[in-house]
Ligand SMILES: O=C(O)CCC(=O)C(=O)O
């Protein structure tokens with residue numbers, strides 16, 4: 001059996017700031033990122049902001065249908081805006097969730113992004129440090145566009161897909177705040193789905209396809225899904241730290257070499273047998289930006305068809321396996 005996990009480990013951010021406990025916590029971080037692929041980040045100091053933001057979400061999603069339609073993603077060639085229930089597709093199936101990006105809540109969004117982005121930048125330094133690499137090792141891979149989403153999952157029939165199995169696309173790491181409903185699951189290296197029960201105030205961190213690609217595929221992007229709730233509405237707030245979209249696979253081969261040899265190897269054959277493919281590692285795409293565009297077009301087929309009809313046809317026919 002592969003070295004794997006049956007629950008998601010916790011890494012304490014406050015202990016990472018304290019000289020006396022830093023090394024012990026860095027060791028935990030190394031295991032969490034490179035063996036497990038998921039972690040809860042606790043004690044970040046953002047608990048108040050997270051609670052305050054969650055408190056606003058029911059009201060935000062209760063905005064009138066007209067207001068939500070005014071900022072519908074269909075109006076944006078950059079795939080930014082409101083997605084109504086049933087308009088999103090993951091793993092070829094419709095997801096039972098909706099999300100607005102920011103109608104009427106500019107301050108809330110800006111405040112959240114400014115704090116979480118600072119944390120995310122520091123986190124990337126800690127990941128380098130836990131591999132005993134210079135802290136700025138990954139800085140040159142960071143992109144200009146990170147994304148924040150507010151997501152609502154209405155109660156649905158038992159076993160429904162909130163969001164299907166996927167790997168986050170255009171970034172390095174995701175920092176997800178979930179409410180107290182539950183339903184998030186992650187795939188371990190033996191191909192088993194593991195529950196990630198809510199821990200109040202924590203952030204669930206997972207690896208995105210950008211980090212997978214800059215580690216030469218060695219540190220795989222981690223697969224997760226949400227089982228839709230049955231009796232209460234679920235809200236979540238993922239923040240996706242962006243990767244540079246102009247990078248090509250061949251540029252990476254060279255830059256990744258000195259990173260890769262530091263990464264602990266692990267066996268994930270069972271997981272790979274049922275896993276979803278990574279666009280970013282596919283030779284079909286000229287650079288990360290194109291791989292990400294394909295991901296957006298197929299996830300939001302209405303928007304994709306509207307703005308990129310030819311690419312929609314082309315990407316729909318491609319099989320990444
Ligand atoms: O809602 C969640 O807990 C997860 C959301 C997610 O995985 C995503 O939007 O990429």
Ligand SMILES: [Fe+2]
Nearest residue numbers: 166167168224
């Ligand atoms: Fe995700």
